[in-house]
Amino acid sequence: MAFKNVQSLSERLSPFQKFYLIVIAGFILGPFIPLLIQSFAFRWAWPDLLPSTWWLEQRDKSMLPLAWDYVFSPYSRVWEATVNTVFIGSVVTVICLAICLPAARVLARERFRGKSAFEFFLSLPLIVPEAAIGIALLMIFIRLGLAGSYVGIIIAHLIPTIPYMVRMLTAVYQGLGRDFEEQAMILGANRRQILWRVTLPMLLPGVVAGALFTFLVSTNIFLLTFFLGQGQIVTLPTLLFSKISGGTLDASAAGITLIVTLPGIILLILSERFIKEEAFGKGFGN
Amino acid sequence: MRSTSKYLAAALVMYGTAAFADEQAEQFRDAFLDGSAGWEDVRARAKDEGTVNLYYWGGNDVLNVWMDRVVAPAMEAEGVKLNPVRITGTKDAIDLVLAEKNSGKGVGDGSVDAIWLNGENFATLKRQDALFGSFAQLLPNAANIEWDQSDSRSLLNFRDFGVETEGKEMPWSGEQYVCAVNAARVEAGDVPSTFEELRAYLEKNPGKFTYIKPPHYLGNTFVQAAIYAHNPDGNGAEAFQSSLDEIGAAELARLITPGLEYLKGLEPLLLDANGGKPRYPEDNAALDGLFLNGEVNFNCKFGLYAVATGLATGTYPEKAQEFIFPKGNMIKNKNYLAIPANAPNPAAALVLVDYMTSVDAQVSKLKNVGMPAGIDPWKLSDEDAAALAEASPGHTGVNQAELDANTAPDTNATLVDVIEATWLDYIERGSDAPIADIVARAAENLNK
Numbered sequence: 001m002a003f004k005n006v007q008s009l010s011e012r013l014s015p016f017q018k019f020y021l022i023v024i025a026g027f028i029l030g031p032f033i034p035l036l037i038q039s040f041a042f043r044w045a046w047p048d049l050l051p052s053t054w055w056l057e058q059r060d061k062s063m064l065p066l067a068w069d070y071v072f073s074p075y076s077r078v079w080e081a082t083v084n085t086v087f088i089g090s091v092v093t094v095i096c097l098a099i100c101l102p103a104a105r106v107l108a109r110e111r112f113r114g115k116s117a118f119e120f121f122l123s124l125p126l127i128v129p130e131a132a133i134g135i136a137l138l139m140i141f142i143r144l145g146l147a148g149s150y151v152g153i154i155i156a157h158l159i160p161t162i163p164y165m166v167r168m169l170t171a172v173y174q175g176l177g178r179d180f181e182e183q184a185m186i187l188g189a190n191r192r193q194i195l196w197r198v199t200l201p202m203l204l205p206g207v208v209a210g211a212l213f214t215f216l217v218s219t220n221i222f223l224l225t226f227f228l229g230q231g232q233i234v235t236l237p238t239l240l241f242s243k244i245s246g247g248t249l250d251a252s253a254a255g256i257t258l259i260v261t262l263p264g265i266i267l268l269i270l271s272e273r274f275i276k277e278e279a280f281g282k283g284f285g286n
Numbered sequence: 287m288r289s290t291s292k293y294l295a296a297a298l299v300m301y302g303t304a305a306f307a308d309e310q311a312e313q314f315r316d317a318f319l320d321g322s323a324g325w326e327d328v329r330a331r332a333k334d335e336g337t338v339n340l341y342y343w344g345g346n347d348v349l350n351v352w353m354d355r356v357v358a359p360a361m362e363a364e365g366v367k368l369n370p371v372r373i374t375g376t377k378d379a380i381d382l383v384l385a386e387k388n389s390g391k392g393v394g395d396g397s398v399d400a401i402w403l404n405g406e407n408f409a410t411l412k413r414q415d416a417l418f419g420s421f422a423q424l425l426p427n428a429a430n431i432e433w434d435q436s437d438s439r440s441l442l443n444f445r446d447f448g449v450e451t452e453g454k455e456m457p458w459s460g461e462q463y464v465c466a467v468n469a470a471r472v473e474a475g476d477v478p479s480t481f482e483e484l485r486a487y488l489e490k491n492p493g494k495f496t497y498i499k500p501p502h503y504l505g506n507t508f509v510q511a512a513i514y515a516h517n518p519d520g521n522g523a524e525a526f527q528s529s530l531d532e533i534g535a536a537e538l539a540r541l542i543t544p545g546l547e548y549l550k551g552l553e554p555l556l557l558d559a560n561g562g563k564p565r566y567p568e569d570n571a572a573l574d575g576l577f578l579n580g581e582v583n584f585n586c587k588f589g590l591y592a593v594a595t596g597l598a599t600g601t602y603p604e605k606a607q608e609f610i611f612p613k614g615n616m617i618k619n620k621n622y623l624a625i626p627a628n629a630p631n632p633a634a635a636l637v638l639v640d641y642m643t644s645v646d647a648q649v650s651k652l653k654n655v656g657m658p659a660g661i662d663p664w665k666l667s668d669e670d671a672a673a674l675a676e677a678s679p680g681h682t683g684v685n686q687a688e689l690d691a692n693t694a695p696d697t698n699a700t701l702v703d704v705i706e707a708t709w710l711d712y713i714e715r716g717s718d719a720p721i722a723d724i725v726a727r728a729a730e731n732l733n734k
Contacts, residue, residue, distance in 0.1 A: 041600075042600040043578070043600035043601075043603075043604075045578045045579050045580065045603060046579035046580060046581070053600060058600065062598060062599075063654065064347065064348055064351055064598070064599070064654075065351065066599075066600075070347060070351075073351075074354065075347075075350055075351045075354045075355070076350075138385065139385070139389060142385060142386055142389045142391070143389050143390075147397070148397050230371075230382055230397060231341065231371045231372070231373050231378065231379075231382075232339070232369070232371055232397065241374065242344050242345070242372055242373070242374045243345075250347075250599075250600075250601065251600075252347060
């Protein structure tokens with residue numbers, strides 16, 4: 001299906017439009033090419049177009065794991081960081097959903113005094129600089145014994161993710177309307193049945209999109225993780241930062257950079273497939 | 287996920303029993319420092335503590351591998367799990383210790399057990415009274431280090447950038463400020479050995495040199511070397527061993543003026559200056575990049591074995607070699623392991639520091655990481671000293687005797703701050719004020 005679409009699209013485009021598409025693709029993919037080459041290099045100095053020595057040539061001579069050997073060795077802590085990142089992201093997403101689903105329902109359907117002020121209040125964490133939140137939280141969490149713990153990081157991650165999630169889910173609820181639920185009620189469904197068979201399936205695409213987005217935001221938060229993890233809990237962003245903060249990109253740093261982009265790419269592919277085919281199909285098709 | 291619940295449990299336990307743990311840790315500290323707790327007591331308590339959190343600058347892959355491959359198993363043998371926390375700057379760990387101290391976390395209650403540091407960072411912890419105590423000479427491996435004050439070589443163990451260590455940190459590694467040259471781009475006859483020769487070289491080859499920008503300690507050290515070499519009294523480093531209070535701002539200004547004038551005059555000849563403002567790299571990784579790419583022909587930093595390790599990791603150009611510069615003023619110092627006052631596992635920290643200064647650890651560190659020994663070879667048995675000598679990654683272009691013959695001590699930490707502020711004002715911001723005024727102002731700001 002997807003392939004057919006591409007074909008028909010390319011037939012419809014003018015050469016000028018095609019040129020633009022290629023330029024845009026170049027801008028997006030271009031930076032990855034030197035990164036990929038660097039990740040296989042041992043010594044790559046100006047003005048050489050390609051590395052003068054490759055990692056594989058030095059692999060047996062060096063007592064230290066180089067390039068990808070280092071990335072995949074336990075020393076680089078990539079695995080630990082990936083597990084931490086995915087774990088924190090998942091927990092944050094679940095908690096965030098539990099908080100935001102009821103909140104969004106109320107915001108979308110009810111009217112109450114000070115509602116717009118409350119909505120503005122909800123987006124405040126997006127306006128206040130992360131560093132300010134981080135330092136204040138660190139002082140509080142140190143007292144509570146939460147600094148350097150998973151709980152502390154998860155609470156901190158909820159701060160910038162809740163505003164996004166609430167906004168997305170409110171929009172989804174607004175789009176849903178009460179008609180379907182009322183219809184089901186008239187036909188004799190009880191509240192539970194309505195929730196499980198009508199409301200949730202219809203909300204699903206929005207919920208999935210919101211959850212993926214929350215997960216992605218959580219896996220990319222550097223500053224809050226860095227402050228509250230106190231260097232004891234390594235995630236992919238903090239690992240990458242400590243690796244490239246020196247300003248140069250060696251082979252292992254390039255490898256870690258490529259690894260860090262993976263969760264985002266995987267999620268993007270998943271969300272494309274899931275939201276378009278599965279969720280929409282189930283929610284609206286039948 | 288198992289470690290998660292462990293962290294959670296640990297957090298809860300720490301929160302619940304904080305006051306209790308405090309008291310015990312305090313008793314242990316006092317007993318160890320007054321000598322009533324023996325080394326076996328320390329080891330037993332370390333086993334009970336079970337973990338040690340070592341905070342160190344994690345920018346060196348080789349060192350990271352060494353920590354995991356060599357130190358972690360050695361600590362495992364002691365029943366202690368090493369938790370190496372890699373930080374981007376040592377100051378992060380200092381800030382953490384002080385933040386915890388300020389929020390009321392005392393002995394046994396913080397999160398940092400040991401820090402790799404020296405100079406300013408140690409001075410800060412000491413000033414804030416955030417150190418465990420004078421433990422260094424009580425460790426079994428203190429025997430590997432010179433503590434006899436009548437031997438002038440012991441100075442590096444007692445003074446860290448001119449600040450008295452008082453045994454509150456343990457020497458771990460030695461360093462010397464060494465410059466490397468890319469021999470593929472510079473002929474042997476053109477390699478400078480004095481600041482005047484460097485200037486002459488740059489007049490012929492403008493832009494082929496730069497140094498790391500102060501306030502980075504590597505930049506500060508280059509500035510200090512230039513100041514030593516231009517000392518108007520001709521006694522090099524000697525004048526810079528006392529504190530600011532002892533010397534006075536006016537005298538300091540007189541001593542550093544010729545060096546700063548030289549650096550100001552050098553500016554138009556540095557990288558990308560073209561007669562104007564040059565480019566100063568922010569840290570050693572950036573300078574390594576410039577050196578590898580041939581943008582500059584020299585690379586000056588603390589790195590007695592930087593050439594050997596740079597070649598082994600591909601971060602130095604193939605023809606890199608060391609040279610003696612500046613003659614007689616190559617700054618030499620040590621770096622240390624310190625234990626903060628609120629270390630959560632003080633006994634495990636002591637066991638770790640003791641292991642780090644063992645002959646085995648030092649030989650392995652020198653051989654694999656290229657970090658010079660922090661222990662003093664003349665205190666070792668002939669066999670151990672030979673093992674240490676053999677572990678050296680070696681030099682290219684110079685020999686150890688030449689390097690040893692040209693050393694100079696560090697500048698007192700209180701002066702470093704003033705010199706740094708003066709450089710920033712006089713050279714980076716291009717202030718027109720006389721150096722004496724800038725120094726007076728900087729000294730005043732520090733005393734506030």
